[in-house]
Amino acid sequence: MIQIEHISKTYKVPIREGGIKEAIRALYNRQYQIIQALDDISYTIPKGQIVGYIGPNGAGKSTTIKIMTGILQPDTGSCTINGRDPFRSRKEHAQQIGVVFGQRTQLWWDIPVIDSFELLKDIYAISDEDYRHRLAELSPF
Template identity: 60%
Template sequence: MIQVEHINKIFKVARRSAGFLEAMKALFHKEQEVIHALSDISFSIGDGEMVGYIGPNGAGKSSTIKILSGILTPDDGTCIIDGRVPWRERKEHVKNIGVVFGQRTQLWWDVPIIDSYELLRDIYDIPKTYYHETLSELTELLSLEELLRTPARQLSLGQRMRCEIAASLLHNPKILFLDEPTIGLDAVSKLAVRDFIRRQNQRHNTTVLLTTHDMQDMEALADRVLLIGKGRLLLDGTLDELKSHRPKKDAALDEIIAALYRDFEI
């Protein structure tokens, strides 16, 4: 289903010190730092797998998700998803994927949620009968009935995230990319979202790639873990293998594992 081979992505970031003089200097000579967001990333994910993609901030998780969803084009390497290259066949590719960015929204801010859903129905060209059946199922499973007539800007973060997940599933995608979908949610909302994602995988055999900083999300959802650090894929295995890691000769892996112990409380 998902085959990633030797993906590389570099960003150039402008740097300058504070002050008017430094700003004037930057007009004529820009200082740039090269950031290796992804370095030789390779992995494969089969149909119906639920995979956790974890690592510290700035490790390259979101960059990977954006490449897989066709938003970014890598500098090198290949990526085949369901027989398509995401950034070359984007229109056909997005018909089969759902994407949720915890800090981005696909809902229109000032209109009721149901209006956003109706627009998405037109964008994805979803048949009306199928759309209403899917919306009814998602409304029941995610408890959206009281939210559909409310503008997105008037929803709490937890309510909005439930609506975002429903929006990404209206067209019944084969693959679901979740980039920190439970960020900022309370305990009850997190449990509801986790339960729904697991149920979606079991009912529809949906392939799920999940990035998160919440280890309970990993334990509840991921059957397999990909660990990334400083743009490199450091570990591909189970959560138990990650927990049982002992310091080895790979200093980069040891450093990232130590950070995970601090941040994730493994």
């Protein structure tokens, strides 16, 4: 079971201004802005439930998944996966999960290009017909 209760997460991001003068000033007096990535998110996913986590860019999807995998800790709230805090039990938790972060432009360096294409075809549910057409535009494999 996945339980997300009132999690929030912010990031402190440097403000970048253009020009050499601003770059030098930033070395001595860097200014930051606070970005609210997650704001009081709560949900429960029962054991065995299959879900898709979708939303627009910047909605907090990757941040939420990173909290669920134990990569990040929420600023507030709690995340419990199968009775465990993923951040505090990261090693044990990592042995029992799998996550794929998809980018439409992503290829994997350690597998053949055609295997990357086929994996992405499945991840993004591209039809066989569409896949063959797009592949034919790239190369005569």
